[in-house]
Amino acid sequence: MLQWELSPFSVTPAASVLIKRFYSSNLFQEDIDSALSDRSPAFSSHLSRAEQRITAHRELDQVRLHLELLQLERGSADVLRSRFQKLQMFCCHLQDVLRDHAPLRQRLLRPHGRTHLPVPATCIGKFVVEVMQMFLDFIETLEQKISSERSRPSAPERLAQMVSITQTLRILTVNKTVCV
Structure with a gap:
């Protein structure tokens, strides 16, 4: 027999003995499937x-x-x-400052007698008002970020996603090894 005539699926003597034994014992695929599907002990301990x-x-x-x-x-x-x-404490402080916002502005704009400030009080008041506006903008963006953080999926949902992904990866690796 020449090498190029050999089939990669040639029947070995052991396989032919098993086939003869299979046909002589009248085993059918249903019998084999039922034997394999039972949770009986494996071939060996x-x-x-x-x-x-x-x-x-x-x-x-x-x-x-x-x-x-x-x-x-x-x-x-x-x-x-x-x-x-810490953020709650900061927000409470800002709310207290904002409650007193109008009196604070009026006090800073009012000139003080016999005091010589390096910066005029009107400029300080203007900067305080700008800083308060910045704080208000900061609080608004912070509330938006907190609400978006609360809408993110929780840990059990992420765990379920991870489990499903690992199962699909296992199936893919098993299929890949079977195909190879």
């Missing part, structure tokens, strides 16, 4: 233990990932809480 280890590792990886996400969420919540408290 080593395989069943290996399967148990693999499932345990998979569950452990999922638990570790969930724990890591919870720790990350807790850490970010601690940072955000302190920043939010």
Whole structure:
């Protein structure tokens, strides 16, 4: 037999023995499928233990990932809480200043007797008014950013997305290895 005449799908002697045994035992595909679909023990105890280890590792990886996400969420919540408290204090201070905005402006515009300021009071008042406008703009943009931050997906939604993506990646890698 020449080398170019060999088929890559040539039947080996072991395969021919199995085929003869298959036809002689009258096994059908349904019987094989039902035997494989049962959750009966694997071919050997080593395989069943290996399967148990693999499932345990998979569950452990999922638990570790969930724990890591919870720790990350807790850490970010601690940072955000302190920043939010500081921001609330700053906003309360700005609200107090804005309540007193009109009297403050009038007081700064009023000339003081026998005081010599390096900058005229009218200029200071004008700058204070501009700074207050800047603060108001800052508060508006801050409220917009806070509302957009609240509308972002939460950690469980992100976890569900990550799980679905990893499952699709596993399916793709399995399909790729099967095709190769």
